[in-house]
Amino acid sequence: xTETFYEVxxxxxxxxxxxxxxxxxTAASLGLGPAFVGKFAHAMETKxxxxxxxLHGLECTCCTESFIRSANxxxxxxxxxxxxxxxxxxxxxxxxxxxxxxxxxxxxxxxxNYILACEGNPPLNQDGMSCIIGGKPYLEQLxxxxxxxxxxxxxxxxxxxxxxQAARPNPTHAVPIHKVxxxxxxxxxxxxxxxxxxxxxxxxxxxxxxxxxxxxxxxRPKMFYSQRIHDKCYRRPHFDAGQFxxxxxxxxxxxxxxxxxMGCKGPTTYNACSTIRWNEGTSFPIQAGHGCIGCxxxxxxxxxSWYARLTDIKQFGIEENADKVGxxxxxxxxxxxxxxxxxxxVKRTQQKGDQE
Amino acid sequence: xxxxxxxxxxTLDDTGRRVVVDPVTRIEGHMRCEVNVDENNxxxxxxxxxxxxxxxxxxxxxxxxxxxWAFVERICGVCTGCHALTSARAVEDALGIxxxxxxxxxxxxxxxxLQVHDHVVHFYHLHALDWVNxxxxxxxxxxxxxxxxxTISAHHPLSSPxxxxxIQNRIKKFVESGQLGPFKNGYxxxxxxxxxxxxxxMAVTHYLEALxxxxxxxxxxxxxxxxxxxxxxxxGGVPCAINMDGDLAAGAPLNMERLxxxxxxIQEMIDFNNNVYIPDVIAIASFYKKQLWGGGLGARSxxxxxxxxxxxxxxxTDQLPGGVILNDNWDEVFPVDPRDPQQVQEFVTHSWYKxxxxxxxxxxxxxxxxxxxxxxxxxxxxxxxxxxxxxxxKYSWIKAPRWRxxxxxxxxxxxxxxxxAQGVEYVQDQVNRSVAAxxxxxxxxxDAKTALQSxxxxxxxxxxxxxxxxxxxxxxxxxxxxxxxxxxxSTANMEKWDPSTWPxxxxxxxxxxxxxxxxxxxxxxxDGKIDNYQCVVxxxxxGSPRDPMGNIGAFEACLLNTPVERADEPVEILRSLHSFDPxxxxxxxxxxxxxxxxxxxxxx
Numbered sequence: 001x002t003e004t005f006y007e008v009x010x011x012x013x014x015x016x017x018x019x020x021x022x023x024x025x026t027a028a029s030l031g032l033g034p035a036f037v038g039k040f041a042h043a044m045e046t047k048x049x050x051x052x053x054x055l056h057g058l059e060c061t062c063c064t065e066s067f068i069r070s071a072n073x074x075x076x077x078x079x080x081x082x083x084x085x086x087x088x089x090x091x092x093x094x095x096x097x098x099x100x101x102x103x104x105x106x107x108x109x110x111x112x113n114y115i116l117a118c119e120g121n122p123p124l125n126q127d128g129m130s131c132i133i134g135g136k137p138y139l140e141q142l143x144x145x146x147x148x149x150x151x152x153x154x155x156x157x158x159x160x161x162x163x164x165q166a167a168r169p170n171p172t173h174a175v176p177i178h179k180v181x182x183x184x185x186x187x188x189x190x191x192x193x194x195x196x197x198x199x200x201x202x203x204x205x206x207x208x209x210x211x212x213x214x215x216x217x218x219x220r221p222k223m224f225y226s227q228r229i230h231d232k233c234y235r236r237p238h239f240d241a242g243q244f245x246x247x248x249x250x251x252x253x254x255x256x257x258x259x260x261x262m263g264c265k266g267p268t269t270y271n272a273c274s275t276i277r278w279n280e281g282t283s284f285p286i287q288a289g290h291g292c293i294g295c296x297x298x299x300x301x302x303x304x305s306w307y308a309r310l311t312d313i314k315q316f317g318i319e320e321n322a323d324k325v326g327x328x329x330x331x332x333x334x335x336x337x338x339x340x341x342x343x344x345x346v347k348r349t350q351q352k353g354d355q356e
Numbered sequence: 357x358x359x360x361x362x363x364x365x366x367t368l369d370d371t372g373r374r375v376v377v378d379p380v381t382r383i384e385g386h387m388r389c390e391v392n393v394d395e396n397n398x399x400x401x402x403x404x405x406x407x408x409x410x411x412x413x414x415x416x417x418x419x420x421x422x423x424x425w426a427f428v429e430r431i432c433g434v435c436t437g438c439h440a441l442t443s444a445r446a447v448e449d450a451l452g453i454x455x456x457x458x459x460x461x462x463x464x465x466x467x468x469x470l471q472v473h474d475h476v477v478h479f480y481h482l483h484a485l486d487w488v489n490x491x492x493x494x495x496x497x498x499x500x501x502x503x504x505x506x507t508i509s510a511h512h513p514l515s516s517p518x519x520x521x522x523i524q525n526r527i528k529k530f531v532e533s534g535q536l537g538p539f540k541n542g543y544x545x546x547x548x549x550x551x552x553x554x555x556x557x558m559a560v561t562h563y564l565e566a567l568x569x570x571x572x573x574x575x576x577x578x579x580x581x582x583x584x585x586x587x588x589x590x591x592g593g594v595p596c597a598i599n600m601d602g603d604l605a606a607g608a609p610l611n612m613e614r615l616x617x618x619x620x621x622i623q624e625m626i627d628f629n630n631n632v633y634i635p636d637v638i639a640i641a642s643f644y645k646k647q648l649w650g651g652g653l654g655a656r657s658x659x660x661x662x663x664x665x666x667x668x669x670x671x672x673t674d675q676l677p678g679g680v681i682l683n684d685n686w687d688e689v690f691p692v693d694p695r696d697p698q699q700v701q702e703f704v705t706h707s708w709y710k711x712x713x714x715x716x717x718x719x720x721x722x723x724x725x726x727x728x729x730x731x732x733x734x735x736x737x738x739x740x741x742x743x744x745x746x747x748x749x750k751y752s753w754i755k756a757p758r759w760r761x762x763x764x765x766x767x768x769x770x771x772x773x774x775x776x777a778q779g780v781e782y783v784q785d786q787v788n789r790s791v792a793a794x795x796x797x798x799x800x801x802x803d804a805k806t807a808l809q810s811x812x813x814x815x816x817x818x819x820x821x822x823x824x825x826x827x828x829x830x831x832x833x834x835x836x837x838x839x840x841x842x843x844x845x846s847t848a849n850m851e852k853w854d855p856s857t858w859p860x861x862x863x864x865x866x867x868x869x870x871x872x873x874x875x876x877x878x879x880x881x882x883d884g885k886i887d888n889y890q891c892v893v894x895x896x897x898x899g900s901p902r903d904p905m906g907n908i909g910a911f912e913a914c915l916l917n918t919p920v921e922r923a924d925e926p927v928e929i930l931r932s933l934h935s936f937d938p939x940x941x942x943x944x945x946x947x948x949x950x951x952x953x954x955x956x957x958x959x960x
Contacts, residue, residue: 062433256607285582
């Protein structure tokens, strides 16, 4: 999907001689012998792994933690063999200006051909200085890296919606990525955090098929966010049969009855928890006895207590009402064109690259 | 300023060259560090700055106390669950709720799973690259690595020459691609890296093994809490009801299959601690045997609230007992009371917050948090482009908590110091055995105290705590089975679930041994809603800026007098800072009660 590193350099008018010099400097900086120079050159002339710059704003790092929980593929395989995770301040060896230099290098070398992965979001209050990177507001770093990116992945509910720091009264005025970056395709992968295998599936889909996944009206990959938790919940038959948990640790709780009366947000939450489940399919919140808190939905922090019953859902005839609820939620923020815009923007980027 | 002495006994001298590290990477959240080095490249002044805040406490105001656990859980996704646990404890304390023994055991297993997971991921994925050089591993002889592995850990099954050769080939291919990913721009030709290629290869191999295994450990959270990161908690107990042999047990949260599954994960943690983690820390440390700096405040004053009671609600049964040790006097341990307004207090003279009287500290129940982002007159740079901070003024988003006015270190080293000093046999035995193993490998004759009070000792204490937690977890699992066998399947106490049963006003405190140290949450409830909520977290203690008296905190203290090989490549700074496992999202989540906006960044 991308040009090789060598092709990019040549396109920018850099000679083969300079390219080989770059390779030998890289080898020398690693304390490796001249034998490695040829190997670097060969690898870069063939197919580079797509660079990913993973930035962190105001967040809790649960998205990175979730990403490394992925079982299929393993996080190590993604990092060693699929992408080139050149910047992620949670795991990278370099620090300080050596770390920041990587951003400039990658932006220069892979202009328009790298992915920006965003975890967390920028705060706008306090001159943006409630999130400082390298002595400057995080927002500056974000805009700099976004400018030449091919596409942006908004990991988790912070980057997608704002999440907990944006809950009322949002003291830092934290905003999701799409509120400050308007000219790039953005894939939202919400959840607090998203499911590990959903995260790696989004990445591997892009690498495998050379395009962004189809997005819904809110900018989420349809393949993981087109169904409510409730639609495929293993406790759904108990809902239909009117068998509910009435209080914690009662007979119904021990029998795995429906948690709707305990405030479960499964009927209004679009996510893959009841199908893909969590941590290699081990379980998911409802199976472990607590209702869904709706963590992949916009502003879920401000939609009432976890334990307040959804009011618009009748005990029977769920289909009509739940659809109504779900449809409303989907319609609030979504713009039908986002998905198509995203895909075509990437196609444009590619065509442009091919022509040059 | 030139040289000056702090009340807690450190000499600071800012006359030498200033070195700035921002961002400090391989931590949770955002942090900056500035140091001054003298003409011999020895650190003589250190300034640690929390560079983010999110304002969760103000967001909690007016909400249902039973919901608080989920909000504060999102303070940190690395130490996931420990804030939720502490929050549930604070609310239960305020409302007088006692949870059933089974709920306690399940919460304990979740807390200890977090300890093992967090400590393992910290050592291998956040800390190891300070000691281990993955590029150097390419030069290793896999056969010699195999011998080394079998010498330091005879029971680890993955130790054949072919196994190490395969890993080496994979790393080689990765490096040859020229795309170094997370290893890019590391300090790989810095002589501060001291290990042999064989040891580097072994350690890099375990970096990958640990990455694969950590995702197994957390499945204990997935069974009990439905997911990880951020498993679910419940005020009054745990949400996972037990059904061993009744109707529909297969669809119940906990049944025999689920508990067997948990048992298997516990065994994996125990085996990894014993066969890989502990031997690795000792072996790696032996290459750095002369580097006994970095003890800092941990060599003087330490604190913890105490944790892991074998009988819930009986602090005398804490398996890691709390207390305070001051000025390295292990013969006297002061008791800690988080309710006493004179003990835990937070100061803001050097923090970006405002108090009516900044010469005084405030107890968390009466805490005020009003933002005041302001830089001192000697700052170099501008308000939004800082080159060098002025540490005589305000310079961090972290407050400065003190115990009776004393700066103290918290964390595994503090807990192990307190446990050792108070005669916990398991801990004494662990420390003595591992220091003996270290001496044998390194050819040294260090005593336990000298070895512990260093950067390496802080890292060792964390590994030992992981091992202890693995063993304690097995006891918890066995006790849970025994309870069920005796006919007790209760997991939640719902007597005071309904807010109509609550008093008009209540206040409570919850504490826990978070992976990074002593964690406390303080809550005030009024008319069924949260009236005030304050968290004082481990990195607030360790990463604190100076207080009105001029005492420095643990991060700053640990760096002093450390020699660095190359001032431009901060590997020694990273080593000591990482030995605390900094968590900045935890330390800096506070915000103005009014939540007022002071200034805005223009968007477009």
